[in-house]
Amino acid sequence: MLLNSLIKLKLHLPIPVFGLGCGVLGMSLSKVSINLGKYAATLLKALEYRGYDSTGAIFQGDKQKIKLLKDVGAPSTLVKTLGIDNQPGRIFCGQVRWATFGPVTPKNAQPHEVKCKKHLYGAHNGNITNTTELKKFLLSQGHNIVSDNDGEMLVHTIEHYFDIELVKFPVKQHRETAIRRECLQKAIIKSSDKVVGSYAAVVVDPVTEYSYAIKAGSSLYFGVGEVEDNKFTLASSDLTAVLKFTKQLVNLRQGEFIEFNKAEFQIYALKKLRIKVPKSETVTYNPGDKISRISVRSRLRAEDTELKPPYKYFLEQEIHAEVESTGKLIKLFHGGSNTGKRMIRLLKKVDLLNKMTEICNRIQATDDYAKQTKIFNEFEKSSDIEKFYTKIQTNYQAIYNELVKENFEKKYFFSSDKNIFIELLNSHFNKRKLLVAKALDSITELDDVREFNKSVENFLKMLQHTYNNSRNIYLVACGTSYHASLIAALFFNEIANVDIIPVLPGNFRGLYSHSLRPDDIIIGISQSGETKDLIDIFDHVDDQEMDIKKVVLLNNLNSTLGQEKSDVTIPIYCGPEIAVPATKSFINQITLFYYLAIKIAEKKLSDCTSKSSKKCLELEKRVKMRLNSLDFIPKLIKETLETTEEQIEFVTSKIYFEPSMHLLATKILGVAKEGALKIRETLLNHAEGGEASEFKHGPNTILGKNTVFGIKNIRAMIKHYNENIDRMYILADQKKVSSKETRKISRAISNYVFKQSYPFDLSPAAAELFEEVIKEFDFFETAFRNYPLIYITGPEEKDVNLTISQINTHKIRGADTFVIAEENDDLLENARTNPHDEGYYGWGYITLPKTGDTLLTVFSATIVLQLLALRMSEKKMEKLDRLRISDHGVHPDVPKNVSKSITVD
The missing domain is CATH 3.40.50.10490 (Glucose-6-phosphate isomerase like protein; domain 1)
Incomplete structure (x- = not known):
């Protein structure tokens, strides 16, 4: 049963989305279910990574029977202790909270139920930045505000305007469904003008039993489906949570809200919108206008957005997936996968391509899974497939052998619609079904190739025209x-x-x-x-x-x-990317640009008037070399992942706690800037990427003594301070200075260090001791540390020599040196040599796989910097947690103040 599989779900990543804050849910069933609490528990736990300060749920059954359960704590715990998983009902509104406005208390937990003027309940995620002003306004209008939470202000604001709209009608009409719906729609629109911030929200009118999900700057997804013979509608901040229950999604745009009840829904414009309809004119919607949109079946599966062993973080999983993502993209460059091309040739040979294409088109023409399954199963049992399967077994042993390989459906399906065909297998991976699904996938892959080539060709024509x-x-x-x-x-x-x-x-x-x-x-x-x-x-x-x-x-x-x-x-075909720091999308973007640059060069070569000219011969050689190198990219990424781990770990241990660093690239500026962004995102350190030779034109002033202090600096300062205080106590004991006077000296030293304030209330003996201590006490000297510089260079001799020059220029002025480059003895020697006769000097060298090619170094160096950011983030997060520093916001997947929506396709 679906329910049992939902209960057994193992959800991962119990870490909040800092800055984005919280996750909101709304579910409406067509009839009361004793299992609504179990569905709610599954959904709340699915959102735990978005917040675990507080958890809350409201359940509504028949006759406006409402139960509110909320408290401080994570959903994985509270769904049991609060009894959320045992609640019956027809309507559920829930929220997981990461505190922004208001401390972590039960009162600030969401959802909020309000009854000041009219009865509503709801919750939100995001940030309402004018919360303070809203609270004053609502109090002045007679609302009873019980928390400091911005979610309560939002629900009260909607309630306020709902009351204003409703009192325009006679009291006897106040419970009429049509009137309440109209008034609440207007209230939501007016509230959006009053509220400042980015948010998504779910609000419920318990009288009409209609729910409203509002998308006003934060992520919000909506699905329709059926669970245990009970139709439902579902709104969630998180796509994965929706996919656990249904693949039928309704696309919501920013600036829209959706009204839903049971299995029905209607979208409305929250503000003035201009929406371009494909192959049609742009349509303008005014606030409150209805927007027609049907549900579509998502190509994503829940598995596509899950964290899988052995990975601890989505960022780690996605970095390692870059081998596969670039490999699939490059297969597209070559006209598709080898297995796909072989299958197409075979279908042509047995005269099944047209028939199979017709079946494929019929499946793709409907979003109804039952209809798709019926078409698929009927064709799979047909005599055509019987003959095809027999022919495969007897005459095409190589293809048949592939069908029996482990995880065939994961390794050999490549089209943009692959999930449709994998789902049609319905976990029945018999060879005939696999053969049909693979054939359908191969046909769709061929369509992908045609569309891609058409787009590239159009791009090349445009670019050539512009260039000419x-x-x-x-x-x-x-x-x-x-x-x-x-x-x-x-x-x-x-x-x-x-x-x-x-x-x-x-x-x-x-x-x-x-x-x-x-x-x-x-x-x-x-x-x-x-x-x-x-x-x-x-x-x-x-x-x-x-x-x-x-x-x-x-x-x-x-x-x-x-x-x-x-x-x-x-x-760019990189697939879904869950971690906020982009990795797969970046590597696929630059892989695509690498290919497009080659195609442009090919186009220029074809236009050469004199094929034997030196310029054309050089271009021909370059194009051939670059085309051959395309297939190296996934292998290069794989080797980088496998060979650099130990060196990355060493460099991580040296610099993960540094408050600031610069990444200096020779020629490959984009790599340094992207590496710096990954470090800023995941560590919350200052990190800046730049061209290496530019560092000496101003930024190098940070070398030597500066006031960029991190925890290591503070620790050294405190250690040195304590050593001098200990020395003072020893001298005080020797000089018979009283304990009272000694304590006064200790406080005087503290004031003197930061304010240079001389104490005039000490006895002569104490003043003499104070002078003796501060005479040789340089409190700040131990706080100054070498500044970390990370150099990234390709293997070209000129670039290596420029990097060596920069290394020697900067390390004598107080820089530690860390190099990311291919093996080079001169570069290594200059990196590791201490510029001073004594004293600490930090250095490290991460050796990239040997290519002899600067442009390929772009890929390997990018992978190293992504891994470096990941490991530094892990270590810093663990360290800050051990130090019990709350709200630090360091996390590889969900750093504070940034967010990203998963692509819905």
């Missing part, structure tokens, strides 16, 4: 994607001799927005396809009404950028 007309190619992106654009510029220059301009959206507005010309190209990069800063730039370009082509590289094709804003969309 001496126009500009802009790469616009934010964060990690911007760093990928820096590497793209390197690849395009080195491989294709084409210059492109990488730029942040904010800089684009200031530097280029008024100098655009017809035939320019704007290339946007985004994992989610919903990056608002990038969407704003694309809107600005549209407003120019010039012939400027727009291209996007995305993971989520069903997004605003993918569906509404671009002329050409190219997928």
